[in-house]
Amino acid sequence: MRFSFLPATAAFLAAYLLFDWVSYVEPLLGLNITPWNPDTALGLVFWLVYGRRAALPWFLALVAGEVLVRGMPLGWPGTLLTAAWLILGYGLLGEALRHVLGGLSIFSSRESFYRWLAIVAAGTMLNAVGHISLLAGLGMVPWSEWLRAVWRFGFGDLVGVVVSMPLLLKLADPVTREQLREATWKPETLGYLALAIFVLWAVFGYIVTSEFKHFYFLFLPLIWAASRQGVNGAVLVVFVLQMAIVTLVRANHANNITVSELQMLDAVLALVGFFIGIVVDERRQVAEELKQTLRLAAAGEMAAALAHELNQPMTALAVYGKACEHLLARGEAGDLLKNAIGQMINESARAADVVKRLRDFFRTGAMQLENVGAADLLSGIVQQFRPQFAEHGVQLVIAEMPPLLVQVDRLQIELVLRNLLANALDAVRMRPAGERSISVTAENAGGKLRFTVEDSGDGLTQQALGRLFEPFVSTKATGMGLGLVLSRSIVEAHGGSLWAEVAAHGVFRFILPALDSGE
Template identity: 40%
Template sequence: MASLSTRVPRMLAAAWARPQARLAAYLALSLALAWVSFIHPARGLNITPWNPQTALAVGMLLWHPRSWWLVWLATLSGEALVPERPLGGAALFGSTALLVAGYVATAAALRRWARPGSEPVTRRLLLRFFVIAGGGALLASTLQVAGLYWTGEVAADRVLTAIHRSAIGDGAALVVTLPLLLLLGSRERRAATRAMFRNPEWWAAVLVTAVAVIAVFSRPAEEQFRYFYVLFLPVVWCASRHGITGAVWSTAVLQLAVIAAVQAAEYQPLTVFQLQVLVAVLAVTSLLLGATVDEREEAARTLRASLRLAAAGDMAAGLAHELNQPLTAMSTYAHASQVLAEQIRQGDRSQAELMLDITAKLAEEAHRAADVVRRLRDFFRDRATDLKPTSLAQLLEEAHRDQIARAVGLDLQLSWHCEPADAVAWVDPLQVGVVLRNLLANAMDAASAAGRGGNLPAWVAVEAKQEDADMVIAVTDSGPGLHGEDLALVFERRRSDKPGGMGIGLAISRSIVEAHGGRLWAEPGPGGRFLFTLPLESPVADA
């Protein structure tokens, strides 16, 4: 059997789902707000400096545009039940009808241009909301006072003053209270509110708000406005920590605290209107700050998602780039094996040893491809490097051996030198091998292209030498080198000039070198020259 704690919310939700219940609740809440907010009315008029029922009316029209008749009935009842002095029938019906017409126009403009309840809340959206709320408050106040003037309830010399006072009360309500109603109508914002209420920091901010209000309003009346800026502290705190949700709630709490202080101190109406203007300005500041925080967080989430996609793209491109060479070799060895197998099938047993050697190389290239996939996957996923003391001379010799057949085919000289010969660096051998292969392949392409049809031989040289605690590896070629804009943009990911190239080899190489604590750069020609550094000492030992 369901407990009372679960049955009661279900019963309330079921009741709220009925239109009649929603309408009755709105009518009751509107009348209650009209009664509670009827403080310090302007002399001879029912115009007060705090009109939260205005925000409730506009919110009702936003959610239910056809409920204008209910809004008019609630407004009419509020004006009739809690006036400073009774209005005549024509004045009461006419002014409230014109006032509700202003509410309808405001709600329509918000629905058209401000998209209430949209996510995320941006500064552009808020600025439109402020403009429409201010314009709507002025329009509604003008229509209401015009109705009172036409029925003789307001003298001509008091029309502008009445419009001014009414617009301040309605505008403050729309800027401060309407965002809270819109927040409560958003499932996402309600969830954010629950999370914020579970945070002790929020309740600390509420306490700071109470202390700030007491500190300001306990001073003599002539000094209070001079210290009003103290009230910015808690709302700025909440907006910066909780975004638009914190801004809306902290502003609402501050509004209630100011109204309570006004009631306790029994201020004159003019002073209360000025306070409402300051509260409205504070609300605008807080909401804009909250929207800025939300936009920043949304931008950070978008950036993180983009980086994940970029990392996945880099990983895929890097794997494709690095697997191209071993797969090509495997294809060549497989084709050679087929040829030899056919010769052996025809009885030529002399090729058996050669076939065994080729199949061994085929297995070696397959193993190498698997290592490339594993190590580059780990690198692109979390920049993982398996550092171990590695002989640089051995790395250079392996890179030279891998490229020597291609160098012969391109008719260029390929050499390497390491000083000291026994230099040991803390590196991931496979990843540094990727860097060396990329740099050698690029250098060989450049030297070969420049050497075609020329008298001078094409060459590529790899030289490693120690400088302090690093080894500097330089890959130099006899090509034309890099100059100007090409030198500045050489590490940018772009379309490769080489047939079948992907334009990412240097970008991957730089990432790998930087993950090792080194750097990779290019120097201007003549001749191409790329250099990178590797640490000789273990970074773990240094730590």
């Protein structure tokens, strides 16, 4: 939630004057024409939060800065006139940002970042042209110095906004402010901030004579922060580095430093850090979206397993319910009725256990392991597919199962077998009648249980095999391309592996650790 306007205004005025005083370095002609203006960034953030109500506080802050920081070199008329002009220019820039951004986020995507940067660059330079022209008209800036003053003031505003506004925007939003607070006190954050200060001391220890020869070392903590914590890490390091640089310049009275070089390096440092941070955040967002999509796809795949597992207890419940009705109709109240009711309770508990296992799988990926034989794993799934095989004239061959036990989550491994059989059925449907066959074998492979599903459909090429287990890659018009991805993940979670082979027909295999070899 936003702070109430009056306390926020008081805090804004105090922070604005502090920023104005800290950044009042190398003023041109004794005026507010400096190489870095973070106070402009603060004013724009205040405008984005409070809209046009920010105009009066910002005007008062500009006047107070002229009086308290610079001694009011323009006199009262000039001070009030230039402050009014700046408010007009900054206000138009603020309204443009409110219209384009539609909120406090400039890092939702690279496109929004580029739009923000373009608006800020155009707005600050246009505002500088008007402001310096006004000062020249008042006789405070010689026309011969007009271009130099425009460039210095405009680029100073641009660098100040680019460097400082991202962090200030995040502090203005309650959600991102909390994220920054949590990130700041992580050991890794403190580590790269400490590295930033150390590198800064090493690079600018003798700032008057360094001439920025080793400035590129400052990219080390910046890249570390941006690559690990995205935009949040980048804005922290950029702001700390720039505040420290200006403080060092001010403390060392480094009047012979090339201002344009300092401005350019400041801007490049910030832009590189923000761009890396945005890319990192976008990749993380895509990964989260993919993870969610996989979960939803898993829900669809597991629904069939759930229906199969619930079918037996629900059928049994109906049978025992009917039995209870008959017993009650006969006036039976003895052991037979109690036994039927007990069986109903047991079957309902079995159904609840199936649902709980599915829920735990989606929440945490937890598995409920049990010892299951190879024949038991396959029998239930094959029975589900027999009607479809008969409908499409598919010959199913089941080899003799070895006497091996595996410790698995039965629901999940049955899902894998269901996927492989469903894919095999799709592959053989297009074959002529009499040439549609699927075989399932299981064998002892060095003390492990290896299942093989083969079909008479078209086999895989080397090129197709290379992308077979990538998400959203499917050879079926209605497929999502997630079944094999989920199946491989499940098998690997059980300590096994799943793969396909290049052949003239379809061949898929997966292997699971066995509890005993049967030898």
